[in-house]
Amino acid sequence: MAKEKKIKPSKETPSGFIDRKEKELLIRDFVISNIKEVMIKYGFQYLETPSFEYTDSIGKFLPDKDRPGEGVFSFKDENKWLSLRYDLTAPLARYVAKNYNEIPKPFKRYQLGTVWRNEKPGPGRFREFLQFDADYVGTKNPQADAELCILLAETLSKCGLDKNEFIIRVSNRKCFFGLLDFLEIKNENQRIAAVRAVDKYERIGIEGVKSLLGKGRTDKSGDFTKGAELNKKQIDGIVAYIKENSLYDEERENFKGSARFAPLAVWDDLSPLYSEGIRELGGFFGLTELSEYKDQIVYSPTLVRGIEYYTGTTFEANLLFKVKNQKGKEIEFGSVGGGGRYDNLINRFGNLDVPCTGVSFGLDRLVFALMQKKDFKIKSVKPVVICIFDQKNIENYFGILNKLRSSNISSEIYPGEGKLKKQMEYANKIQSPCVIFYGDDEIKKGEVKLRNLKTGEELSIKIENLVNEIRKII
RNA sequence: GCACGAGUAGCUCAGUUGGUUAGAGCAGCGGUUUGUGGAACCGAAGGUCGGCAGUUCGAAUCUGCCCUCGUGUACCA
Numbered sequence: 001m002a003k004e005k006k007i008k009p010s011k012e013t014p015s016g017f018i019d020r021k022e023k024e025l026l027i028r029d030f031v032i033s034n035i036k037e038v039m040i041k042y043g044f045q046y047l048e049t050p051s052f053e054y055t056d057s058i059g060k061f062l063p064d065k066d067r068p069g070e071g072v073f074s075f076k077d078e079n080k081w082l083s084l085r086y087d088l089t090a091p092l093a094r095y096v097a098k099n100y101n102e103i104p105k106p107f108k109r110y111q112l113g114t115v116w117r118n119e120k121p122g123p124g125r126f127r128e129f130l131q132f133d134a135d136y137v138g139t140k141n142p143q144a145d146a147e148l149c150i151l152l153a154e155t156l157s158k159c160g161l162d163k164n165e166f167i168i169r170v171s172n173r174k175c176f177f178g179l180l181d182f183l184e185i186k187n188e189n190q191r192i193a194a195v196r197a198v199d200k201y202e203r204i205g206i207e208g209v210k211s212l213l214g215k216g217r218t219d220k221s222g223d224f225t226k227g228a229e230l231n232k233k234q235i236d237g238i239v240a241y242i243k244e245n246s247l248y249d250e251e252r253e254n255f256k257g258s259a260r261f262a263p264l265a266v267w268d269d270l271s272p273l274y275s276e277g278i279r280e281l282g283g284f285f286g287l288t289e290l291s292e293y294k295d296q297i298v299y300s301p302t303l304v305r306g307i308e309y310y311t312g313t314t315f316e317a318n319l320l321f322k323v324k325n326q327k328g329k330e331i332e333f334g335s336v337g338g339g340g341r342y343d344n345l346i347n348r349f350g351n352l353d354v355p356c357t358g359v360s361f362g363l364d365r366l367v368f369a370l371m372q373k374k375d376f377k378i379k380s381v382k383p384v385v386i387c388i389f390d391q392k393n394i395e396n397y398f399g400i401l402n403k404l405r406s407s408n409i410s411s412e413i414y415p416g417e418g419k420l421k422k423q424m425e426y427a428n429k430i431q432s433p434c435v436i437f438y439g440d441d442e443i444k445k446g447e448v449k450l451r452n453l454k455t456g457e458e459l460s461i462k463i464e465n466l467v468n469e470i471r472k473i474i
Numbered sequence: 475g476c477a478c479g480a481g482u483a484g485c486u487c488a489g490u491u492g493g494u495u496a497g498a499g500c501a502g503c504g505g506u507u508u509g510u511g512g513a514a515c516c517g518a519a520g521g522u523c524g525g526c527a528g529u530u531c532g533a534a535u536c537u538g539c540c541c542u543c544g545u546g547u548a549c550c551a
Contacts, residue, residue: 028504086551223477424511439509
């Protein structure tokens, strides 16, 4: 009597992969069309590279490793490892190295594409997402960095963010490394730990940073993070630097306002590297000050992005409003985009001295945030529904359908089977603006009945007037 | 990766100290209305209680392991 065991296939999407519905896709389309417009205006070329690359072309994975490291999706094809791209910068470096003789110098390109990361998903973070990149290849000019920030600001602004809803924080790696030199922090592990600690300042506060620079910190979930174990003098030096330079007060409650680039005299000549960073920032801000986004692009010395390959200017766009998840709970949202200068990425292919700078952002996160703005509405067109009364009159229904579609009105004959009530429920469900009744009675009179589904209003009209009447409703 | 929390119908959830046949609201389906949606009423249906193993006479409930989701943290090319 053993009952046959039903084995049902899973209805779930793989972890970190999601279905995306029309509302989100329409906003994404809107964002994409704005990005393209801005890119054309700024003179960038459109490029597309494949989803898969040879693992060693885009990764930092050791050839002796049997399998590419965690973080990427890979498989072995014949004898070579292939990986799905995890960003658009690495494929760009590969493309530039391959086509170095043909491309203009400098080379400006933009790219939109899906990227994949095999890592734990978080709020607003998935394992498959759409990324946008714009890069300058082959120029050291700070004008390039400045333009990227301006175009980032313009893009966000065009996509519906007010100027007081976002900020682009700018820093230069050389400044912070200069400070570390001055404080005689030479151990590479300590330097990295210090960078990461300072990068968290705005989230965990000055005391949190102190703990991370010292012995370590226990977060509110009870998890312990090991610290950099610097000495007191070194910690005090970094803390003083943060206090002098931070855009926020110590409680991180109040934004001190738009900080103009004006490094304090006391920090001058800290170290040669520091001065070089300051000079580069001077060139950068000289240009952004001339832009209409000068108030949104601010100096923020505590910004030190985690990405390893950055060599100079770095920047990051943050939203200034709170973002909630589906359950209405506020979440740590992080940045919507960022970038910086990477002058050494292409020389590993043997093309020496190709300085680059680029910006990238994940469209999904921006879309996620935009969806929460109450005043943000994207119009979506829904079809007028022609109801079916009797299959024998199907030619009449098609007559109306053709008339509407040739007038470019989204329309359909009810695609299912069922009574009028069911048809009305369908039309209501898909948010159709109106339905058309064209039964025996109407056909005899040469009229159609048009029911407005928003108001419930119903009027009988001559067929010739149908298109005009519908245009009034939609 | 680490930590905390959660997983019961399509969705949101209830389910007592372990005790017959696991409940509700909403959605869906059928009907009241064979030509009128968003309201009401009636009816029927819908469940391997995340999975596997264990304890027990008996497990949605207790234990262990695993999976998935959420949040934080770490990492982030």
